[in-house]
Amino acid sequence: MPRPSEPTRERIVQAANSLFYSEGIRRVSVDEVAAKAGLTKRTLYYHFKSKDDLVAAYLAARDQPNLALFRKWFAEAEGGVPMKVEAIFKNLARSARHPKWKGCGFLRTSAELANMPGHPAIRIGAAHKKKFEDWLRATFAEQGIADPLKLARQILLLLDGSFAVVLLHRDASYMETAGEAARTLIETALGKPRRKRG
Amino acid sequence: MPRPSEPTRERIVQAANSLFYSEGIRRVSVDEVAAKAGLTKRTLYYHFKSKDDLVAAYLAARDQPNLALFRKWFAEAEGGVPMKVEAIFKNLARSARHPKWKGCGFLRTSAELANMPGHPAIRIGAAHKKKFEDWLRATFAEQGIADPLKLARQILLLLDGSFAVVLLHRDASYMETAGEAARTLIETALGKPRRKRG
DNA sequence: GTATGTATACTCACCAGTGAATATACACAA
DNA sequence: TTGTGTATATTCACTGGTGAGTATACATAC
Structure with missing residues (x-):
């Protein structure tokens, strides 16, 4: 039954997201993505021109939701900016304790494609990180x-x-350590009184 | 002419190091490693039981030299501990500006094998990071x-x-930023006077 | 009757690992 | 010194499997 078009494309991207994120780009074949989406490879190639194209779509689909989540965690946290930023790390630690967590899809892809600097996936990942950095910068400027x-x-x-350390050691407490470090750095920049010792 | 044994193994590991580091594990075939080492695949399989075995050897060979380099940079730097740690980041930034630099081999491998927590390569990478952490801990304890x-x-x-950010953005200045953050954190922990502002 | 979408069934290339045979060095015996 | 066995080291040619991408045909909608 033709004419779904956008839903189909969406379904493929979701299948790709689930497989690429949990297994990695090179470990997952186009056939597997197609099967997960409930269609054949040939159909997938009707909607995407190549595997690289599909990879780019997979990452593009992660961009907005990820950033929105960070902003939400920040906004909902009690306290000043140091505490709000620390809250991002605390929430991340909670996510990272789920068994299906596999680090940051953008960084993992960048590590996998380290030899292809112009690859669309790298550009999308870099842009994603820049957006987050920019939002932080604006927040701190205020x-x-x-x-x-x-x-x-x-x-x-x-x-x-x-992301990197927790993925390697499978120990999400590093994320809380990172949050404390972030708070220290922000408080120092704000000129807050020196932190407690011992 | 037989009987070299160890030199041969060494040569294979060096070929693997060069290829796996710059291209990634899955992008490099065993044939390519063998060719680079100047022998056939079958010979390689005489010295290593599997590709995974070779990957483990590749990472094991990076462990000691990397740590030694960090200690050397620390030891040779002028100033107190904050400056000495910052010097590690400065030296790393210099390395990262070389075009052949491709991040941290341990982290890249861990990202590539994110789905195989028990893989020998992951364990070697985790042990490597723990050694560095431990050396820092001892240094700070003193x-x-x-x-x-x-x-x-x-x-x-x-x-x-x-490592992750510089690999993604190809901008080594992040390493110097990390070094400054490290110095701030150490100085704060030491109870030094608040850092300059503006 | 043309656009869109889907499926079957391929091609071509690559790749981890193996089977079977061979070459070299060294130990020890004749 | 010459022969013979044995562990080490190496090669050629192969298998079984997988994977990206395609040729072609079929179906449905407008």
Whole structure:
């Protein structure tokens, strides 16, 4: 029954998302994605011109929801900016404890395609991270922080570091450690009184 | 002419190192590694029982030299512990500006094998990171820092974050940003006077 | 009767791992 | 010194399987 078009494409992207994220790009064949979406490979190739094209669509579909989630966690948290940023890490730690969690799809793809700098998937991943960095920078600028870009980048480094480390060690508590570090850095930049010791 | 044995194995591991690091595990075939080492695949399979075995050997060979380099950079740097740790990041930034740099082999492998938690390569990577963390912890403990493990983990998060971010954006300046963040965190833990602003 | 969408059944290339045979070095005996 | 056995080291040619992408035909809708 033809004429679904957009729903079909959507279904394929969702199948790709589920498989690529949990298994990795190269471990998943186009046939598997097609099967998961309930159609044949030839049909998939009607909707996407190549596997790379499908990979790009998979990442593009993760971009908005991920960022929205971060903003939501930030907005809903109690306290000032340091606590709100720390809340992002706490929520992330909760996600990371689910057995199906496999790190950050953008970073994993970038690691897998490290040798293809111009690949669409890399560009999408880089743009995604830049958007998050930019939102942080704007947030910090509103607080009158002297070098908001630098602080935003430091937080981003902690975030992406926690993705990598937690994936390797399968120990989500590193994410809470990252959150504490983020809070320390933000408080320092804000000129808050020195943190407790011992 | 037989009887070289160890040299041959060494040559294979070096070929594997060069190819796996720059292209990724799944993009490189056993044939390619064998060709680079100047022998046939069958010979390679005489020395290694499987590709996974070869991957493990590739990572094991990176362990010691990497850690030694970090310790060297630390030891040779001027100043106190905050500056010495920052020096690690500065040196890393210099490495990362070489065009052949492709991030951290351990993290890239862990991202590629995210679905095989028991894989030898993952265990070797995790052990490598733990060794570095442990060395940092001991170093901080000597300084009388209250929670040296927490601080060591925060630095590790910045380090691995900078690997991931620099690989994605191809912008090594993030490594220097990570170094500054590390210095801030260490100084805060040491109870140093608040850092300059503006 | 043309656009769109779907399926069957391919091609061609690659790749991990193996079977069977061969070459070299060294130990020890004659 | 020459022969013979044995562990080490290496090769050629292969198998079984998989995977990206396609040729062609069929169906449905407008």
